[in-house]
Amino acid sequence: MSAVVEHSLTDRPVLDPALAPPFPVAALPVLRNPQLRKNVAHAIDVIQAKRAHLVAEKTDWQELRAAASAIKDEALAHLDAYLTQFEGRCTTAGGVVHWAADAAEARRIILEILREEKADEVIKIKTMTSAEIQLNPYLEAAGVRTYETDLAEIILQLGEDEPSHIVVPALHVNRSQVREIFARKMGLPDLSDEPKLLTAAARNYLRQKFLSVPTAISGANFLIAETGAVVIVESEGNGRMCLTLPRTMITLAGIEKVLPRFQDLEVMLQLLARSATGERMSPYTSLWTGVTPGDGPQKFHVVLLDNGRSSILASKKERQTLRCIRCAACMNACPVYRQTGGHAYGSVYPGPIGAILTPQLEHLRHAQSLPFASSLCGACYEVCPVKINIPEILIDLRAQVTDQERKTVGKFFDPMYVGLRAANVIFSRAWMFHAAQRMGRMGLKLFTRKDGWIHSLPSVGGKWTQTRDLRGLPKETFHQWWKDRGQSSKGAREHGSEAR
């Protein structure tokens, strides 16, 4: 194993948007780590191929996407009505519904429930929302041991690593790295790196925990307003274990997870697994409603989390961000994610959806570099099962970040903003524009080499030439050519020669 790889596993990535470095800085170590890039590219190629095959067999894929985005839009347009209906139905069915305005409140509510249950350990189904509110470190600090039960999450928890993808969070780790982590943390020095045996090791490691830990925490794929039910989609069965065996179950769900009716699942379930893992249905999809006597946990809590979501609702354009069903198709399709993996995004939500969701959840106070971490190629929009126009929102957020930035004192004298202010004046007056153009052409000539290219420019211009060359300007501008052409063609007609 090379030193670079060891380094990437021991240097814990920062996924707190308030603390993470800007995207271009965070991406650098990944770009210099060929092993990690290889792991990411391999995983993505496999999922992409499976997805493409299964989407192609659905003749009504576009109709499903249209229905799904309309259902989510309706749920968001009348979110208050659907949430209160969910609350009522879930409560009638024996559940307890809590509302958390922000991450701190959600953590506090969950810890209070655990204290009431006298729980000093808890088993967990993979939930990105829990990572969003940084629940595990908070519970550990309060003396509650957390056990992740999804295989990928175990790899990350034992490896003291962070998720780099929302569906396959450990896709940046390869089998020999998993072997090393399991051998060390499970005390199995002779473990092989065969995925089958690594999986079996995880099964054995958790079996007793499933049977003995009386409290579990989950996220939710969907909440059903009509019935008060919660839906979890998973592959391994660790989810079923956690939602069936314990005495007490706590579900943490973002407020945008609610669907109006049970029947809406006929659309969502057809889209989700195909988009996420390239399967027609995930091996296990579970739905439960409050508490069922004699079957499963007899105490059930739902924590409805806002944490910035309601402010995303206010803008009609940005609102579509909340349609997201967390399938990760956008990051699998993204040429930028493919190169950088997820950690560079400095958030538990990486890739294109993370680039629009994270800055908005942070009210643009952090993660301002993320809307720029895209080539705007549109691949994310094309694959999104709920038709989120991610490029459109990226552009809008870029404008907001820029507006915010240029108002700050430090940026007033920034050469780029001085230049843009000057351009604003110049571009609105034709004579100034032409004069500036002449001066600019003279200036650029100084930097144009013999080969006709500009290889290096000073000041802000250097940002362009840092990574690419600039073609030297042609001999005349379009305006000049057009003017001359008029004269010369007139001349040509008169003299009957030299047509261009």
Added chain:
Amino acid sequence: MSSVADSRRQVLDRIRAATQNSAATVEQVAGAYEALPRGYVRHGTMTVRARQERFIERLREYDAEVVECATEELAATIAAQLAASGRQKFVAPAALPAEWLAAGFDWKIDRGLAASDVEQCEGVLTACFCGVAESGTIVLHHSETEGRRVITLLPDWHLCVVRASQIVETLPEYFDKCSEQGSEGAREQRSREQGSGELPRLVTWISGPSATADIEMTRIKGVHGPRFLHVVVVEDRDQGLGTRD
């Protein structure tokens, strides 16, 4: 506790301010919901036989083992499957037909068994609510013949009996079946104004045995749920029986 109530109000107020809606009820917005576009395929177009074959083909793609039999062969088929599994101790839901519980095996009937007792069982035998051909999905509503959730979870081997008449082609057809089922059965027991009374409280959609691809996207069968899924498809439809007579 007052802070909790405040948060509820705060979150709802923020939502209402953002959506520019005053507090509405779902009844008031039912019109908007009903008008949503639903242009996707609702009903399948396959013949009954093709649908059944598709169901079996899809199950096999997931590494499930499938056998077909006639109604009168069911008990014998179950017994053969149990014997072939090489297992001895099985758990079964309380209301399974007695003839399914083949002689010569140790049966634990689930009337609220502790998880540790279920864990001792090597296999489980159940019926199901429905099969969905397009995705090879078995749907459990956890009735008296389908069992509590725990019994189809802990044992490593699951044998599920699907009647051919229970197989639908598309997922939307399953949801139609749910509302039909509700209108005949559970409706009387629950008040109509509750609205949700007829829909299932517990559902497990199973599409192949437990699996993971978390390590280098290599699909590994069997993590925590049953590693082996066996399905008996029983020919209970008139056409099917007709050809056999």
